[in-house]
Amino acid sequence: MKFFSFWRSLASFRVRIVLNLKGVSCEVIDVDLMKGHQRDPAFRAVNPQMVLPALVEDDGHVLFQSLAIMEYLDETHPQPPLLPATPLARARVRGLAQIVACDSHPLIVPRVREFLEHGFHLDEAQRMKWIHNWIGAALTALETNLAGSSETGRYCQGDAITIADICLVSQFAGANFFKHDLKPFPTVRRIAEACMQNDAFARAHPLKQPGAPAAA
Numbered sequence: 001m002k003f004f005s006f007w008r009s010l011a012s013f014r015v016r017i018v019l020n021l022k023g024v025s026c027e028v029i030d031v032d033l034m035k036g037h038q039r040d041p042a043f044r045a046v047n048p049q050m051v052l053p054a055l056v057e058d059d060g061h062v063l064f065q066s067l068a069i070m071e072y073l074d075e076t077h078p079q080p081p082l083l084p085a086t087p088l089a090r091a092r093v094r095g096l097a098q099i100v101a102c103d104s105h106p107l108i109v110p111r112v113r114e115f116l117e118h119g120f121h122l123d124e125a126q127r128m129k130w131i132h133n134w135i136g137a138a139l140t141a142l143e144t145n146l147a148g149s150s151e152t153g154r155y156c157q158g159d160a161i162t163i164a165d166i167c168l169v170s171q172f173a174g175a176n177f178f179k180h181d182l183k184p185f186p187t188v189r190r191i192a193e194a195c196m197q198n199d200a201f202a203r204a205h206p207l208k209q210p211g212a213p214a215a216a
């Protein structure tokens with residue numbers, strides 16, 4: 001398999017964690033988002049949406065969108081399972097994951113930040129206000145849910161790692177990139193730190209990837 005990714009991409013981070021947890025190896029192809037290489041014809045031919053990540057199966061099938069790729073890998077490599085067994089728990093896990101991957105992360109990606117800058121001429125301070133607003137909204141929703149639910153355990157759903165934890169960790173890393181104050185979110189922080197003790201998470205961290213700076 002070929003994995004198109006970039007060190008700073010939070011959606012790629014999510015898929016990288018799953019690849020590590022499942023012990024799946026692939027050829028990693030870097031697409032430099034800071035140089036706009038996602039818009040190069042070579043990558044556009046792989047993913048017409050021009051976003052990372054993309055996973056290309058050996059037979060040429062292209063997989064895109066991190067949540068879809070994560071569930072595909074979970075179905076094709078069932079151990080360890082990343083979704084709980086019961087429908088109610090699965091719905092909660094998917095809901096938590098989607099707070100991050102569907103409602104927060106899409107508002108802070110490079111193409112949105114670039115449009116705020118060039119389409120609306122927002123200055124750096126205004127763009128940062130936008131970013132912190134949406135990072136904080138998701139962290140608040142996660143913290144309220146996790147702290148208030150008896151289903152929360154060592155991880156988001158009991159004591160087994162699920163896709164909710166993987167998304168939570170990507171939100172946590174993004175918040176750190178933008179130096180968001182994490183003190184008001186002790187449950188999110190506790191779960192993120194528990195996950196990062198797992199080698200599959202630690203090795204997948206953006207700052208551990210080739211090309212990453214020592215600190216963001």
Ligand SMILES: N[C@@H](CCC(=O)N[C@@H](CS)C(=O)NCC(=O)O)C(=O)O
Binds near residue numbers: 009012038051064112
């Ligand atoms: N919802 C997508 C997000 C894809 C996405 O926006 N990826 C970012 C990197 S994390 C990207 O490639 N952005 C390129 C751009 O915004 O131009 C997913 O979860 O896969």
